Amino acid sequence: MNAERERSVTEAFVSLADSLVGPFDVVEMLDGLTEECVRLLDVASAGLLLADGSGVLHVVAASSEQTRSLELFQLQRDEGPCLECYRTGVTVGVADLQRHADRWPQFVPAAQKRGFVSVHALPMRLQDQVLGALGLFGATVGSLNDDDLSLGQALAHVASVALVAGIATTDRTRLNQQLQNALESRVFVEQAKGAIAQHANVTMEEAFTLLRLYSRDHDQRLTDVAQAVATRSIPIQQVAGSRQSAR
Amino acid sequence: MAGAVGPVESADRLCHACVDLLRVDGAAISYVHHGTSRGTFGSSDELSRRWDQFQFTFGEGPCLDAVRQGRPVVAGDLQDPKEVRWPAFAGAMLGDGVRGVFAFPVRIAASRIGALDLFRRTPGAIDDDVLDGAGWASQLAALPLLDLISADVDWEAIGEGGGWSQLESLERIEVYQATGMVQVQLDVDATEALIRLRGYAFSHDMTISEVAWAIVERQLSLSPDDFGTDPDGTATSLL
Numbered sequence: 001m002n003a004e005r006e007r008s009v010t011e012a013f014v015s016l017a018d019s020l021v022g023p024f025d026v027v028e029m030l031d032g033l034t035e036e037c038v039r040l041l042d043v044a045s046a047g048l049l050l051a052d053g054s055g056v057l058h059v060v061a062a063s064s065e066q067t068r069s070l071e072l073f074q075l076q077r078d079e080g081p082c083l084e085c086y087r088t089g090v091t092v093g094v095a096d097l098q099r100h101a102d103r104w105p106q107f108v109p110a111a112q113k114r115g116f117v118s119v120h121a122l123p124m125r126l127q128d129q130v131l132g133a134l135g136l137f138g139a140t141v142g143s144l145n146d147d148d149l150s151l152g153q154a155l156a157h158v159a160s161v162a163l164v165a166g167i168a169t170t171d172r173t174r175l176n177q178q179l180q181n182a183l184e185s186r187v188f189v190e191q192a193k194g195a196i197a198q199h200a201n202v203t204m205e206e207a208f209t210l211l212r213l214y215s216r217d218h219d220q221r222l223t224d225v226a227q228a229v230a231t232r233s234i235p236i237q238q239v240a241g242s243r244q245s246a247r
Numbered sequence: 248m249a250g251a252v253g254p255v256e257s258a259d260r261l262c263h264a265c266v267d268l269l270r271v272d273g274a275a276i277s278y279v280h281h282g283t284s285r286g287t288f289g290s291s292d293e294l295s296r297r298w299d300q301f302q303f304t305f306g307e308g309p310c311l312d313a314v315r316q317g318r319p320v321v322a323g324d325l326q327d328p329k330e331v332r333w334p335a336f337a338g339a340m341l342g343d344g345v346r347g348v349f350a351f352p353v354r355i356a357a358s359r360i361g362a363l364d365l366f367r368r369t370p371g372a373i374d375d376d377v378l379d380g381a382g383w384a385s386q387l388a389a390l391p392l393l394d395l396i397s398a399d400v401d402w403e404a405i406g407e408g409g410g411w412s413q414l415e416s417l418e419r420i421e422v423y424q425a426t427g428m429v430q431v432q433l434d435v436d437a438t439e440a441l442i443r444l445r446g447y448a449f450s451h452d453m454t455i456s457e458v459a460w461a462i463v464e465r466q467l468s469l470s471p472d473d474f475g476t477d478p479d480g481t482a483t484s485l486l
Binding site for chain 1: 317318319354356357375378379382383386415418419420421423424425426427428429430431432436437463
């Protein structure tokens with residue numbers, strides 16, 4: 001590891017650790033994790049899927065807020081490397097998706113269409129329980145090197161620990177509740193993005209940026225603002241108008 | 248709705264299944280909108296309906312708490328002196344010989360619209376397998392509730408397969424985003440926006456995902472006129 005990369009890695013963990021002190025926002029924390037993956041690892045896109053109480057996977061974070069990218073992760077509730085990783089609890093590495101078109105007839109063409117040709121899925125684990133999977137998509141054929149894989153896994157571990165915040169894996173009711181809250185937060189974020197995109201006539205990515213700006217300017221958690229927008233408890237023009245303060 | 252099972256009947260069936268499968272003595276589904284109690288919707292039998300309605304009579308109970316808090320609320324023994332959460336409700340239940348009540352929130356796209364309540368005559372904690380089963384059942388309960396609050400839609404046109412695939416069709420990123428967009432387009436809340444989306448899909452023979460993509464990609468914008476029967480833009484008499 002060269003010095004510059006070492007510093008980046010350290011910064012990534014420090015930033016994750018910082019986000020855990022005090023009240024942190026689960027969507028922002030996990031979004032941050034996927035962004036770090038893209039920055040530090042040899043991958044083009046990263047996304048995180050969490051299982052609900054029934055074992056169904058849902059997208060909870062991604063390095064891009066583009067709807068089509070999110071959909072590619074979401075598709076894996078039905079098939080794909082992340083689902084396999086979640087079910088088996090072990091890393092699934094696919095150096096060349098082309099050779100697995102029969103294995104995942106929906107997922108492979110969808111990934112290729114968006115320019116991804118390799119995938120690695122790493123389990124989010126807490127002791128013996130699998131919570132979900134971290135999906136890493138590459139734009140070039142080939143396997144991730146061991147350094148990248150273990151760094152990705154380390155980031156996934158930190159996120160798992162943060163996510164369940166000290167709840168024992170034996171306390172299933174609380175554990176499920178915690179995961180459910182994270183999933184619900186994501187639904188609110190998507191609804192709020194839609195509402196802002198419609199109101200301000202901007203893309204979903206821009207709508208997310210506005211949401212983020214507003215939450216930072218007002219020192220509120222991202223998902224609290226998203227929920228307030230989705231439930232219409234704050235006027236949308238307040239949040240959609242935060243573009244001005246960005247300039 | 249010839250030949251189709253109406254929402255009340257399917258809610259009743261679900262409650263019967265809970266009694267059969269989850270080792271409880273009664274089950275009911277209540278409908279709660281905007282945190283206001285609206286009433287019991289389906290039940291396994293008349294007694295369960297009565298028990299469920301106690302919560303609306305007294306304005307307190309595990310179902311209302313489950314909806315408010317968005318998490319399961321369990322009371323293994325209403326007779327336990329430490330159980331002080333709902334004195335009036337507990338008194339009435341104990342009078343009928345009910346010791347345990349377990350309530351699970353019912354959600355549609357993160358909006359809590361009701362609860363599934365399980366009743367037991369014997370005290371005790373709830374087993375993990377019952378907890379799992381109740382989790383599934385409370386997800387399924389979203390369907391009849393959704394049908395109930397969108398009663399103006401022609402459900403004979405439903406072409407999306409069984410209950411699970413219908414529920415799954417709602418749990419998609421593009422549907423969440425489109426719901427937000429429709430909220431602004433029609434100036435309605437999230438539940439109603441979702442009902443409009445679903446109604447548009449059925450009446451135009453499209454999947455919900457197709458409608459959602461068309462909205463997200465701005466090829467389609469919903470207007471109150473899309474629902475000819477109700478020009479003022481209100482979804483149903485229930486909302």
